[in-house]
Amino acid sequence: MYMATTSEKNKKIESASTSNKREVSNGVNADIYSKEGKKVGSLTLPENVFGVRWNDALMHQVVVSMQANARRNVAHTKNRGDVRGGGRKPWRQKGTGRARHGSIRSPIWKGGGVTHGPRNEEVFAKAIPQKMRAKALFVALSRKLSDGEILFVDSFGFAAPKTVEAKRAIMNLATVSGFEKLAMKKKNAALVAFADSSEAARKSFQNMGNVECMSVRNLNPLSVLGHTYLIIENPEAAIKTLESRASKNSKLKTQN
Template structure:
């Protein structure tokens, strides 16, 4: 079993624990992870990019000049894609759906691989407890500074919804919060460090090891 140090909010080591191998010691398959993450990124696309075709741009119903006799190139509309202010050829259309279905087992396996990767690369930081008294940004900033990860990209996984922690975290650049039950491979691997209290591991067990 993999051992990891547990810190308090002062940044001091309080104990060492063994991580559950069914969560943090999976064999990592990069191709599998890539497949799931690409799907998750696609599912977050809004698909709102939209361009008008020559038929949708207003104007251009009349031929700009006669076909013959002027010595100019022939044109049928000033809204042709080759004209400035004309329609767009082959541009994005908002009706496109980027959603991709990912089986639940694949999502879970990818998450556990991502967690295993963080543990293996020493990018998992565990706290014995996380408590914010006033919901002030300063409180969270001090904790990150004592853990020597301030200014880094961090995902904070909470065991449950804690308004004070979320308030204290939301103005800190590169720090994102998520409930442990909502963890996913994309968010875990998008951050340099995964920070969580010990109680979050129990939530992960109950949610993803059914």
């Protein structure tokens, strides 16, 4: 009876692991579309921003820390020391026939304190190194690009804030192959990233419940992964901003 050797088993495992790896776009050309959904050009994407390999451990640490830092610890209950009143003993210790008590704010009394209830003193914030946050952003952008969920738009060019114009632009972009869900999803459909501070465009999109607006310099892994699509306006300027962040991250690595 033939039995596979250890080396043959290792080769099978290596071939299976390589076949399951996701392909990452390294320096590929991306198409640029107009707000009417028509192709108007192309550009080459930098590898250090859109060609970073996926890292499960890194993304988990960064996303969990960002969610913890955004957590608002609102729930708070009063214990017997926080409830007003109850400083006097309700009745004397002996001779009344009733159970002994020292305060009407005891947790077993109506109107008393709460035992082991939630308190807002607990701190959930977690610190994460700056270079880890920066790399996690590039990992998220690379995954979005490899999944075909990033759309580059030359300019929305809204002269004045108009929600109707913004909805029309989203419907036009939904005609691009692979972005059909833009017209169907009612929540977290797209994150629109602006390279410049376009007040008219931002106000045009802010009334749409399924679209969120953000500046490119404020992009973070949680926002990128929290939306189905990422729409980047003015991609040339946006990529310059992202490349500057990548260069700063590389400088931090050399310093450390």
